[in-house]
Each structure stands twice: as structure tokens, then as C-alpha cells.
Amino acid sequence: MKAVQLYYPPEWAHCYGCGYLNAQGLRIETHWHPERGESETRFTPKPYHTAIPGFVYGGLLASLVDCHSTATAAAAKAQAEGLSLEAHPLRFVTASLKVDYLKPTPLGPELLLVGRAREVKGKKVVVETELFAEGVLTVRGEAVLVQIGEGFGRSGSAPGGG
Numbered sequence: 001m002k003a004v005q006l007y008y009p010p011e012w013a014h015c016y017g018c019g020y021l022n023a024q025g026l027r028i029e030t031h032w033h034p035e036r037g038e039s040e041t042r043f044t045p046k047p048y049h050t051a052i053p054g055f056v057y058g059g060l061l062a063s064l065v066d067c068h069s070t071a072t073a074a075a076a077k078a079q080a081e082g083l084s085l086e087a088h089p090l091r092f093v094t095a096s097l098k099v100d101y102l103k104p105t106p107l108g109p110e111l112l113l114v115g116r117a118r119e120v121k122g123k124k125v126v127v128e129t130e131l132f133a134e135g136v137l138t139v140r141g142e143a144v145l146v147q148i149g150e151g152f153g154r155s156g157s158a159p160g161g162g
């Protein structure tokens with residue numbers, strides 16, 4: 001199964017968290033499970049992603065939730081509209097991001113993020129994410145994502161839905 005991010009067109013693939021063209025980035029990959037209506041991202045932090053020794057830096061965890069959410073929004077919207085990402089590479093940006101750190105997240109094990117769209121309405125999608133370390137829920141996130149259109153981010157252009 002191809003990761004959602006790999007459908008992004010090159011001009012939208014430079015993001016530090018999820019752009020496949022950013023050699024220094026995290027380059028996360030999110031997989032969509034249509035039968036469950038859920039997304040999954042797996043990521044193993046590096047030793048330098050440290051908060052205090054033995055635990056993951058919270059800013060990194062927020063980044064993971066952020067980019068995992070944009071991909072979840074694209075996949076959920078595509079499913080809701082009956083579109084294939086191959087033919088319709090939808091792209092979302094984050095309007096709002098809330099992260100609750102429930103427990104310290106241990107540094108070392110692979111992390112699993114599971115996402116669901118709570119609302120798909122027009123160009124807006126609301127995504128809930130749970131992040132697990134060795135099966136323990138340590139972070140919960142909620143994000144509002146807004147679909148962008150061609151030309152978004154270019155000088156003088158207004159945000160545009162697709």
C-alpha cells in the first residue's frame with residue numbers, strides 16, 4: 001500500500017515533517033486503511049530527539065501528529081468523496097493543532113500513530129490522533145485541516161480550496 005504522502009505533487013512535497021523531497025526532514029509515511037477508516041504512521045525517533053534522557057521531545061511528537069493529520073485528512077476526504085488519491089492528490093494544511101501529552105513518551109521504541117476523521121465538511125476535516133509507545137497511549141491530538149488548491153503559498157495568492 002502506497003503512503004498517502006507519496007501522492008503529493010512535488011511542489012507540495014518539501015514539508016519538514018512529511019515531504020519526500022526534504023532530505024533533512026522526518027519524511028513520515030502514513031497508510032490509510034479504508035475498511036477501518038483509520039490511518040497509521042510508524043516512526044522511530046532518533047537519540048537526539050531527546051527531551052530529558054530517555055524520553056521523546058514534545059515538539060517532535062507535535063510534528064508527528066501534525067503531518068500524520070494532514071495525510072489522514074487527505075485520505076479521509078478522498079474516501080468520503082469516492083476519489084482516488086492517484087487521480088486527485090488532495091493536500092491539506094493545518095489550521096489548528098491541539099496536543100495533549102498524557103504520559104512521558106519513552107525514547108527508543110517505534111511509535112504508532114492512529115488517526116480518524118471526526119468530521120469531513122467542505123474543505124475542512126477534523127482529525128483525532130492517538131500516539132502509542134509499546135502499546136501505551138502517551139499522546140492525544142486533535143487537528144483542523146483545510147484543503148488547499150493549486151497556487152497556495154505563492155506570493156500574493158489567497159488560500160484556495162480544491
Ligand SMILES: CCCCCCCCCCCCCC(=O)SCCNC(=O)CCNC(=O)[C@H](O)C(C)(C)COP(=O)(O)OP(=O)(O)OC[C@H]1O[C@@H](n2cnc3c(N)ncnc32)[C@H](O)[C@@H]1OP(=O)(O)O
Nearest residue numbers: 012015066070092093094095096124144146152153159160
Ligand atoms: C505554509 C504552507 C506553504 C504552502 C505549501 C503547502 C503544502 C505543504 C503543506 C504541509 C502541511 C504540513 C502541516 C503544516 O505545517 S502546514 C503549515 C502551518 N499552517 C499554515 O501555515 C496555515 C496558515 N493558515 C492559512 O493559510 C489559512 O488560515 C487556512 C488555509 C488554514 C484557512 O483559511 P481559508 O480562508 O481557506 O479557510 P476558511 O477561513 O474558509 O475556513 C475553512 C474552515 O476551517 C475552519 N478553520 C479555519 N481556521 C481555523 C482554526 N484556526 N481553528 C479551527 N477552525 C478553523 C473554518 O471555521 C472553516 O470551517 P467551517 O466554518 O466551514 O466549518
